[in-house]
Every structure is written in C-alpha cells, then in structure tokens.
Amino acid sequence: MPVPKGSTIDPARTRAAIVEAATPLLYERGLDGVGVAELCARLGISKETLYRHFGTKDGLVEAVLERRSERVHAWMAAAVEAAGPDPADQLAAVFDALGRWYAEPGFRGCAMVNAAAQHHVDAVRARTERHLARYLDLFTGIAARARAADPDALGRQLLVLVEGATVVAAHHRVAGTAEQARAAALTLLAAARSGT
Amino acid sequence: MPVPKGSTIDPARTRAAIVEAATPLLYERGLDGVGVAELCARLGISKETLYRHFGTKDGLVEAVLERRSERVHAWMAAAVEAAGPDPADQLAAVFDALGRWYAEPGFRGCAMVNAAAQHHVDAVRARTERHLARYLDLFTGIAARARAADPDALGRQLLVLVEGATVVAAHHRVAGTAEQARAAALTLLAAARSGT
DNA sequence: AGGCGGTCGAACCGATCGGTACTATCTTGG
DNA sequence: CCAAGATAGTACCGATCGGTTCGACCGCCT
Numbered sequence: 001m002p003v004p005k006g007s008t009i010d011p012a013r014t015r016a017a018i019v020e021a022a023t024p025l026l027y028e029r030g031l032d033g034v035g036v037a038e039l040c041a042r043l044g045i046s047k048e049t050l051y052r053h054f055g056t057k058d059g060l061v062e063a064v065l066e067r068r069s070e071r072v073h074a075w076m077a078a079a080v081e082a083a084g085p086d087p088a089d090q091l092a093a094v095f096d097a098l099g100r101w102y103a104e105p106g107f108r109g110c111a112m113v114n115a116a117a118q119h120h121v122d123a124v125r126a127r128t129e130r131h132l133a134r135y136l137d138l139f140t141g142i143a144a145r146a147r148a149a150d151p152d153a154l155g156r157q158l159l160v161l162v163e164g165a166t167v168v169a170a171h172h173r174v175a176g177t178a179e180q181a182r183a184a185a186l187t188l189l190a191a192a193r194s195g196t
Numbered sequence: 197m198p199v200p201k202g203s204t205i206d207p208a209r210t211r212a213a214i215v216e217a218a219t220p221l222l223y224e225r226g227l228d229g230v231g232v233a234e235l236c237a238r239l240g241i242s243k244e245t246l247y248r249h250f251g252t253k254d255g256l257v258e259a260v261l262e263r264r265s266e267r268v269h270a271w272m273a274a275a276v277e278a279a280g281p282d283p284a285d286q287l288a289a290v291f292d293a294l295g296r297w298y299a300e301p302g303f304r305g306c307a308m309v310n311a312a313a314q315h316h317v318d319a320v321r322a323r324t325e326r327h328l329a330r331y332l333d334l335f336t337g338i339a340a341r342a343r344a345a346d347p348d349a350l351g352r353q354l355l356v357l358v359e360g361a362t363v364v365a366a367h368h369r370v371a372g373t374a375e376q377a378r379a380a381a382l383t384l385l386a387a388a389r390s391g392t
Numbered sequence: 393a394g395g396c397g398g399t400c401g402a403a404c405c406g407a408t409c410g411g412t413a414c415t416a417t418c419t420t421g422g
Numbered sequence: 423c424c425a426a427g428a429t430a431g432t433a434c435c436g437a438t439c440g441g442t443t444c445g446a447c448c449g450c451c452t
Contacts, residue, residue, distance in 0.1 A: 014429095030313075030314065030316055032314075036410060037409085037410090044430090045429080046430045046431060046432090047411075047412085047431095047432095048412085048413090048431090049429060049430080051410095051412080052429090056410085056411085057411085110363075112367075113313070113367060116366075116367050117226075117309070117313040117314060118313060120229055129367060129368055132364065132367055133368065153376050153379070156364070156372070156376045157376050157379070159360075159368075160364050160376070160380065161360055161380075163359075164357055165356050167356075167360065168355055171308075171309060171312050171321070171325060171328055172325055172328040172329065172355075176352070177352065180349050180352045180353050181356050183349070184356065184357075184384055187387045188383055188384070191383045210398085210399095232441075233438090233440090242400045242401060243400095243441075244398090244399070244401090244443085244444095245398075245399060247440095247442080248399090252440085252441085253440060253441085
C-alpha cells in the first residue's frame with residue numbers, strides 16, 4: 001500500500017497520504033503490532049520522512065486515529081441522513097451500515113476502542129472518549145427527534161447497542177449480530193416513545 | 197503483589213499463585229504492556245520459575261485468561277442464581293453486578309475482549325470467542341426461561357447489551373451506563389415475552 | 393544424612409524496538 | 423540552471439524484549 005509519489009514538496013498532501021496508507025496496517029495488525037521499520041517499508045517511505053512529518057510513532061498514531069474518527073463519524077452521519085427524516089428509519093440505517101461493515105473481510109472491531117485497549121497513552125484514551133461522545137450526540141439527537149421520554153437515556157442505550165454489537169461481531173463470529181441489535185434498537189425506541 | 201512462599205514443592209499451588217498474582221498486572225497494564233522481567237520482579241519470582249511453569253509468556257497469558265474467564269463466569273452465574281427464579285430479577289441482577297464492577301477503581305473493560313484486541317495470537321482470540329459463547333449461553337437460558345418468542349435472538353441482544361455497556365463504561369466515563377443497560381434489557385425482555 | 397528438585401538472582405543471548413545521522417538522489421521555485 | 427528542500431536508503435544507536443543458562447540456596451523425602 002505504497003504512498004503515491006505525486007507532487008513532491010507538498011507537505012500536507014504527503015502527510016495525508018501517509019496517514020491514509022498507514023491506517024489499514026495499524027488497524028489490522030494493532031498499533032504496537034507493526035514496527036516503524038516495517039511500516040515505512042510497506043508505505044514505501046523512509047523513516048526520516050515519517051519522523052519529519054509526525055515527530056514520533058505516537059504522533060502518527062494520533063493522526064491516524066483522528067482521521068479515522070472523523071471518517072467514521074462522517075460515514076455514520078451520512079447513513080443517518082440518507083435514511084430520511086423518520087427516526088426509526090435512521091436507526092435502522094445505522095445498524096444496516098454496521099452490518100455491512102461487520103461483513104467486510106478486514107473487520108476487527110471499533111478501531112478507537114481497540115486502540116484504547118492496546119495503547120496506554122492518555123491522548124489515545126482521550127480521543128476514544130471524544131469519539132464515543134460524538135456517537136452519543138448522534139444517537140441522542142435521534143432520540144430527541146423521536147420525542148423519546150428521556151432522550152439522553154435512550155441515546156446512551158443506543159450507544160451501548162452499537163458498541164456492543166461491534167464487539168460481539170468482532171469476537172464472536174456468528175452472523176446476524178447487526179440485525180438483532182437493530183431490532184433491539186427499534187424496540188427500545190418504540191418503548192421510549194410510548195413513555196415507558 | 198508477591199506470590200506467597202507457602203509450601204515449596206507444590207507445583208500446582210505455586211502455579212496457581214503465580215496466575216493469581218499476575219492477573220491484575222496484566223489486566224491493568226495490558227498483556228504486552230508489562231515485560232517478563234518486571235512481571236517476575238513484581239511477583240517476587242525468578243524468570244526460571246515462570247518459564248518452568250508456563251514455558252512461554254504466552255503460556256502464562258493463556259493460563260491467566262483461562263482463569264479469568266472461569267472466575268468471571270462463576271461470578272456472573274452466582275449473581276443470577278442469587279436473584280431467585282424470576283428471569284427479570286435475574287437480568288436485573290446481572291446489570292447490578294456489572295454496575296458494581298464498573299465502579300471499581302481498576303476497571304478497564306472486559307479483560308477477554310481487551311486481550312483479543314491487543315494480542316494477535318489465535319489462542320487468545322479463540323478463548324475470547326469461547327468466553328462470549330458462555331456468556332451467550334447464560335443469557336439464552338434466561339431468555340428461554342422467560343418464554344421469549346426467540347430465546348436465541350434475545351440472548352444475543354442481551355450479550356450485546358452486556359459487552360456494549362462494558363465498553364462504554366470503560367471508555368466513556370459517565371455514571372449510569374449499567375443502569376441504562378439494565379433498563380434496556382428489561383424492556384427487551386418484556387417485548388420478547390409479549391411476542392413482538 | 394544426603395540427594396534431589398524447586399527456587400532465586402544475575403548474567404547473558406539474539407532480536408527487535410523507536411529514533412537519529414548521513415549520503416545520494418530528485419523535484420521544485422527562483 | 424542552480425540552490426533549497428524533500429526524499430529514499432542504509433547504517434547505526436541505546437534500550438528493551440522474550441528466553442536461556444548457571445551457580446548457589448534450601449526445603450522435602452528417603
């Protein structure tokens with residue numbers, strides 16, 4: 001997965017390309033599972049380039065996780081938006097998107113949660129917390145638009161379903177996790193609407 | 197956390213003591229976050245002793261995870277049993293127990309799931325899968341005793357809730373996760389009973 | 393009493409780690 | 423066309439990794 005050699009001397013573009021190319025490697029093998037030497041070899045760049053752009057391996061990790069968090073959030077927000085205005089449709093779309101993700105070959109769970117479990121660096125844990133908080137905002141918003149009795153509580157329950165489904169899909173490989181989580185989400189939504 | 201020096205020459209007891217003492221260290225710092233040298237120093241044993249009993253660091257990790265899995269399963273089964281015969285009470289007891297766990301100072305999420313996220317060794321991933329399967333059996337049993345329309349589906353939904361609550365509690369530190377997951381579980385149980 | 397085996401403590405091993413230094417090459421802006 | 427800067431490639435650094443070996447104890451069993 002070499003970094004394309006377009007326009008040398010465009011620091012931002014080079015940096016972005018490195019982040020993009022390093023992401024799948026670090027995701028599939030683990031943050032500490034691939035060394036800097038191998039990383040650079042796979043990326044087709046020299047260690048000096050990497051260290052000039054990121055200063056530290058942790059710097060690269062930070063950049064990769066930040067980018068990943070943004071991308072995931074945009075992907076999920078897009079799925080919600082494409083589902084139309086109905087909160088139930090939006091929830092269903094979330095879990096359908098998750099189901100497609102779980103079925104991908106390289107799926108290994110939530111990158112942010114995995115990173116926090118692996119890498120005991122405060123910045124990584126803080127970023128994971130922010131990542132979950134953004135997820136929570138999205139679900140709380142859906143809950144509020146659905147006129148749930150307690151949007152915050154329902155939002156948290158939906159967050160638990162999403163992260164739980166991801167963990168179960170990653171570590172207990174039996175198909176159907178996303179569909180069952182989807183059904184659970186819709187049940188909770190209906191119950192919260194009827195004022196329970 | 198030194199290994200007590202009781203009765204030398206009792207291989208099984210020594211081995212068990214090492215496993216017991218190593219468990220919290222590996223849980224809190226990560227499987228790869230503490231080296232063999234430091235591990236032995238903290239345990240008050242020599243590397244030779246460790247390697248005679250476990251052959252490999254991975255051997256110790258395996259033993260620790262196996263013991264941990266057994267202990268967790270027994271703990272949760274006991275919580276269920278102590279709750280009496282009513283499935284709803286049993287479910288409530290599960291999430292109450294989880295809530296107490298989340299509030300403990302050293303809580304860092306599900307050790308098995310963390311291990312699988314950190315350590316890319318097949319044996320570890322396989323053990324995590326078995327661990328989740330045992331959890332699933334417990335919840336499917338509760339669902340069946342509750343006369344749920346589809347006990348397998350409800351069991352999986354409950355597993356998702358449990359693992360999701362654990363992940364969220366570990367990485368998004370806001371109190372109340374266990375209580376909200378408990379409410380969600382009871383809602384799902386009620387819905388599955390009424391035949392939805 | 394004596395030997396055997398579990399144990400400690402420390403030295404030691406090769407491999408790999410993250411990170412640095414240096415040279416040669418290449419692209420780009422002036 | 424040339425100087426400046428980005429890059430690849432490679433050698434290298436000290437530290438740490440998992441794992442081995444050895445000598446000296448010391449509790450247990452016969």
